Amino acid sequence: MASTIIETAGLTRSYGDICALKPLELSVPEGEWLSVMGHSGSGKSTLLNLVGGLDRPTAGVLKVGGEDLLGRDEDGLARFRREFVGIIFQQHHLVPYLTALENVMLAQYFHSVPDEAEARFALERVGLGHRLKNRPGELSGGEQQRVCIARAIINSPKLLLGDEPTGNLDHKSTTMVLELLRELRAEERFTIIMVTHNQEVAAWGDRTIYLDDGVLVREERKTG
Amino acid sequence: MQLVFKLIPQLIAWTVMVLLLLRGMPGRRGAVLISAVTGFSLGVAGYLLLSRLFPVTLPLGIIRSAVGGSFFLLWSVAVAALYRSTVRDFPLLRVERLVGTIYCAWGAPLLTGMVAGGIGASGLPRLDNSVLQLLAPLLLLLAGALLVLGARSAEQRLTSSLGVTPSAFLAALVALLLFSSSSSILLDLFAPLSMKVMKGTHDFVHQFMESILIPDHVFIRSAIWGYIGFLFGKEVGFWGGMVIWFTPALLIALAIRLEPLPSVAHIRQGAQRRRLLADAIRTKQYRLVIPALALVALAAAAYQSSFPNVEYWDPKPLAVTATPAGEIFIPRKGEVELEDGRLHKYLYKQGGKEVRFFVLLTPAGKLTVDLDACAICKPDGYGQSEGMVLCYYCKTLIPLDTVGKPGGCNPVPVPFTERGDGVHLDALTLVNSWSRTVQSTTSSKGGK
């Protein structure tokens, strides 16, 4: 458990004059559940996008899994994402015209080849074995988010990123989703980085960092 | 300048060949490069030497047989590859086991280079200027060597996933050799191939007819004759030639397609299993690139052979008439200069019949009058190139010295009398000779 999966040094991202992320030093050990807190506009989503290879830093070093992401071009980043990262968004972002099963298979398609049996198994694992053929519109918020989780983990990523995954869910669904993530992490041993502004949700993690105006202001480690 | 343009396709083919050789034998770059350059130089030098010492047909014949032989080799390798892809435990072909050995790394580029060099040298023109005559081969050598280096750097830039199977490697090499040899009408193999196919079909059908269908028109409705007539057409030769031409490369592509994917059932993690499978599929797809390249090269060769990029002297036939006594007269000097060593075509019409013939001064200084048709082929006529006339139908070259002698694909000679003012022919003899010749070569429909 000692190896680091994310290593940044002087990581900066600015949009024109606005600096969304001031030089940031961060190190995440493999297998950790890291919560990122902060107000909106504090740079937490920017951090998540950078780590997930969706965005490029303006300056600094960003090593994920030992590789410097700055060296990759846009398609290289896409290949990095499909091999290495699973992302869960706040809005569920499922393809509306595909069934739950097909949404999971879409991730398989971009990764390698679609495998229906495996996708079905993944949905059964998140407790949706009975809703395989339903479109996203026919699923509740919690169910949709569980489809997203199944899709995010289908390619066995090393890194699971959550951008307020429980932001739109009621309390019961939130707990269910977080429970699920914890169970899956225990089995698959991936690293979780979860952005949230909910203290309670953040408490599920091993460590919480607080960002304000693009600067890391505080760090809390779970005790006990 | 024109010379440069003529040689460009061959030089490109040579570059791709070197590229393939490098890709096909990784880890032996040095050997491949050195032997390729050596082979090319040997090919150029050998061609020039042989063409000086012996008639030009000898080195040309050697190149033709080398390329033809490689095509036969390709056929056997293709069949073997297909067989092996369906039957798992087929022992490796000896030829294929050679690929990857040090012998192959030296031998294959050497042989390829020799043939390619020979083809390149055959494309060099005869120049009067002795300095240029020396310079041209040297330039060719230089270009060949430089392109080898170019191919090396191109190969290093090529994506590493572009893999080559031994059979595909051979297919592409042979296809490229065929392509560059098709640039010269003297070396082209596709036209003779389709000719052979046509002749073969022709003979077969003839014998079939004679043994079974005597007496004529008894068993067979007239519509059937239409189909039988088709068998005698040029199309049969062309399409049959196409089939023989493309099949080996297609077989190799099919063999690659039929290769089984690796067994991945034992891998427990889904993503890893799928990744392996996807990579295997991708490798297979990349392996199909080389046979596809071979097919393109073969198609280009067939195209070049069918529409040769050579300019022929082929004047429009002049219409002539006969005197009431049935004599055709062509003046020695008049509208055309008869004795300028060039082909002069004439057209004589009588009733519904049109007879094409030509008058030519042979290098021996004698006038000859011949039909614009030979005793074998369809009367597509002749065109004149340097020192030769060419039968447009079968692409056979006939040296100017032998024009006027009957036989084979030579133009059928016509009796004539040469007087001081010009050439006199008997119209009736001309028409009869044409009818006889053309009847036997065009409409074989109806068996006998």
Place this chain on the structure above:
Amino acid sequence: MTRRRWLIHLVFRALAHRAGRTLLLLAVLAMASSLATALGIVSFSMGKRVAEEVRNYGANLVILPETARLDVGSGGLNFGVISEPAYLRQKEVEEALTKSALPGDRSSHLRGALRFRNSDLLVEGVNFGEIRRLFPWWQLRGRWPAANEAVMGSDLAARLRLKEGDMVELAGPKEPLRLRLSGIVSTGGEEDGLLFLELRSLQQALELEGELTQVRLLVTTEGESLTKRAAVLQRFLSKAKVTEVRQIARTSEGLLVKVKLLMALVTLVVLVSAGSSVTGTMSTTVLERSREIGLMKAMGGTRWELLRIFAAEAALLGLAGGVAGFFLGSGIAWFITKSVFTLSPEISPWFAGVSVGVSLFLALLGSLGPMIAVFRLDPVRSLRGE
């Protein structure tokens, strides 16, 4: 499931999801390609028909003696020509024809007058073999004449109250000719007022051996214009004039060119407007689906893979539109050719290739801009909903 099959499945799902827009695009593509196909079929059929007509109308060139005046197609008796006789030397014409090597057929005519029942009768000497080849539409009651037989025009026969099998005795400068009428011909043209007999016997009767008044030529115009062909022939004829027959050939050629031009213009307009409407629709679609595209990119789809999905969508639409367009276009062509031009359409399966090609081209070209947008789309921004 293989990747390719999955891709097709995905495309079908996406198209079905936006059924209305898919149908609209299909309709536009089918319309455009059907019009192009229909116009192609119509102009092809017309071209074929015109070629046939040229053949049916017989001669398209006429060789006349230089001094003679003769209006082709103006029927009736024209004694003026005969009162100032001018002739063509048969041999000269034949030589010229051999030299110019014009492809085609010809018929030789000698017109003159003979006395019949104390009045002049307009007669024409022809070779009946040539006539049968060149003027296949001659309607003949009875049979073609043998030696010492003749054929009479139907108007003339009615006027003289003659029918086939009757004998006529014609007086000329030499001894009288006795001919049996083997048939009555009607063409609806000036032939109906003439008596036709064997060229050689008329030449003898009029003491005009080797002379002609007219040679009609049926020259095939493949590629070259008739005027050019006429000019070629004229070069070899010094004492005669080569004229184009102002009959159907020229007008229908002109008409065909005009129709083709019009069709090309219409096709162009249709293709441009259809192409721009495809672009518009596809742009809207891409705009609407930007979030989905961003999602696919976030999931690890490269720009090229996304492009492939959208190109496949466009290609599928193009293919379907093209197939529909072929059938629709054949229908339209059938309707047009039947109702407007009164000819039967030449529908060949090759036009399916044209139709599919046009439709594919339109669909892919039209979605070029939107596809560039797909290629460039930034996943982060589109997922944020910008």
